[in-house]
Amino acid sequence: MLGLDWLFNWGPPPMKFDRPPVGLLAGWGRFPILFAQKAKKLGIPVVCVGLIDEAAPELEGMVDRFYWAGIAKLGRMISCFKYEGVEKIVMAGKLHKVRMNVSFRLLRYLPDWRMICAYFFGNRKDNKDDTLLLSLIDEFAKDGMTFASALDFCPELLVKEGQLTSYGVSASEEADIAFGWEMAREMGRLDVGQSVAVREKAVLAVEAIEGTDQCILRAGQLCPRGGFVVVKVAKPKQDMRFDVPTIGCGTIESMYKAGGRVLAIEAGKTIVIDQEETVALADRYGITIVARAA
Numbered sequence: 001m002l003g004l005d006w007l008f009n010w011g012p013p014p015m016k017f018d019r020p021p022v023g024l025l026a027g028w029g030r031f032p033i034l035f036a037q038k039a040k041k042l043g044i045p046v047v048c049v050g051l052i053d054e055a056a057p058e059l060e061g062m063v064d065r066f067y068w069a070g071i072a073k074l075g076r077m078i079s080c081f082k083y084e085g086v087e088k089i090v091m092a093g094k095l096h097k098v099r100m101n102v103s104f105r106l107l108r109y110l111p112d113w114r115m116i117c118a119y120f121f122g123n124r125k126d127n128k129d130d131t132l133l134l135s136l137i138d139e140f141a142k143d144g145m146t147f148a149s150a151l152d153f154c155p156e157l158l159v160k161e162g163q164l165t166s167y168g169v170s171a172s173e174e175a176d177i178a179f180g181w182e183m184a185r186e187m188g189r190l191d192v193g194q195s196v197a198v199r200e201k202a203v204l205a206v207e208a209i210e211g212t213d214q215c216i217l218r219a220g221q222l223c224p225r226g227g228f229v230v231v232k233v234a235k236p237k238q239d240m241r242f243d244v245p246t247i248g249c250g251t252i253e254s255m256y257k258a259g260g261r262v263l264a265i266e267a268g269k270t271i272v273i274d275q276e277e278t279v280a281l282a283d284r285y286g287i288t289i290v291a292r293a294a
Contacts, residue, residue: 014083014084022044025048025090026093028056044153047066047080048063050066050067054095074118088148091133147242167283176201185233191235199223216251216255220259229262231265234270252285252287264292265292269294
């Protein structure tokens with residue numbers, strides 16, 4: 001018998017896998033795509049739930065079973081994974097948190113009952129990133145599902161220590177990196193954001209809900225002469241299951257538009273998407289990327 005889960009998911013009967021499938025909760029960006037490609041190479045079946053307006057549509061053809069779910073449909077997400085026999089899930093991709101502040105958000109996203117109970121009646125002290133994501137993990141745990149780090153499957157995405165680009169840094173830029181590193185670390189400890197933009201040991205912009213790219217562009221507006229340094233680091237107690245610092249070609253495009261000169265990231269704790277292409281783009285624009293140990 002298919003039971004009520006089949007009616008809820010409006011899909012075919014659950015697949016029969018030769019080995020336990022991994023669930024992929026997919027947000028925005030290329031990270032979910034790279035994870036799906038790596039899992040296929042490893043012969044690991046993937047059941048993906050893509051977040052509407054976030055996940056890339058091409059994911060549907062890259063995994064063994066795919067479902068769409070709205071960002072406020074927590075019950076839908078849990079039901080889809082449970083229906084396919086998923087016990088271990090990874091998160092990959094960005095969720096644009098600014099969506100939480102749109103007008104008439106309840107009407108726009110129509111949260112299901114599971115989300116209403118978790119978000120409005122859950123025992124949370126705040127709505128910081130870690131708080132929200134850990135409460136999400138707790139909801140899945142109630143149905144017997146645990147979360148792992150997607151990087152357990154593709155650790156090669158984590159950047160190694162060293163200078164990635166052809167261009168080095170000056171003494172003043174080194175000083176700004178050191179200054180910005182301390183500031184970014186403290187912002188991470190407070191779970192505010194991962195990035196800061198610095199010029200001459202003065203903070204130009206701090207990343208918050210808007211994300212790294214918008215933080216960089218704002219720094220460019222506040223420092224029209226450009227030449228500033230952007231530092232992006234992991235939180236002091238970074239949970240590698242989610243919200244791992246990530247850069248890619250989009251980050252470099254933002255640096256170029258804003259007039260940024262140096263991008264300093266944390267080695268072993270930062271994902272570089274399409275590293276070869278990202279580094280080549282930075283070289284073309286005369287931007288330095290350096291990965292430093294904590």
